[in-house]
Amino acid sequence: MEWLKNIEVYDVGLNIIRPTLRFPVDPGYADQVADSLIEGYKFLSKQEIYEDRMERKVKTFIEGIVYPYDRAGCGNQIVVSSSGKVGVCAGFTGTKKYFMTDVFDRSFDHRTDQTFLLWSKKSPLAMKECFDCPAIGICGGGCPHNAELNKKIG
Numbered sequence: 179m180e181w182l183k184n185i186e187v188y189d190v191g192l193n194i195i196r197p198t199l200r201f202p203v204d205p206g207y208a209d210q211v212a213d214s215l216i217e218g219y220k221f222l223s224k225q226e227i228y229e230d231r232m233e234r235k236v237k238t239f240i241e242g243i244v245y246p247y248d249r250a251g252c253g254n255q256i257v258v259s260s261s262g263k264v265g266v267c268a269g270f271t272g273t274k275k276y277f278m279t280d281v282f283d284r285s286f287d288h289r290t291d292q293t294f295l296l297w298s299k300k301s302p303l304a305m306k307e308c309f310d311c312p313a314i315g316i317c318g319g320g321c322p323h324n325a326e327l328n329k330k331i332g
């Protein structure tokens with residue numbers, strides 16, 4: 179944090195480790211990294227440095243608006259692979275799962291594409307398991323790619 183302050187950046191994004199079944203992390207990692215992100219946010223905001231991961235949630239909370247998605251892949255992005263395949267999530271670029279067409283498909287329309295629509299609903303607001311959670315308005319649901327890899331859901 180001190181280093182970030184000293185190099186005088188204005189924006190920064192702190193990416194946490196995304197564990198997989200093959201590369202697990204310590205069971206206490208999630209709590210530790212959450213505490214660290216909060217402490218980092220407190221420090222950086224005092225220096226007027228915008229930390230994206232925390233700031234976008236704090237901002238929506240302060241503004242009193244709902245935060246439906248954590249990930250752009252949930253209806254806000256189209257990913258193009260180096261071979262021209264078109265999908266919704268960069269995390270699946272290797273397997274091409276959820277890559278529904280390619281750049282030469284002139285008939286593709288994300289507004290009617292079933293894969294795109296499926297991913298557009300990957301929000302706590304559309305999941306009955308989340309309906310009673312007090313965090314539903316600010317959670318965003320995390321990373322669907324990570325959820326599918328680790329829990330076999332999606």
Ligand code: SF4
Binds near residue numbers: 318
């Ligand atoms: S914290 Fe868990 S249960 Fe609550 S809204 Fe987020 S994903 Fe759903």
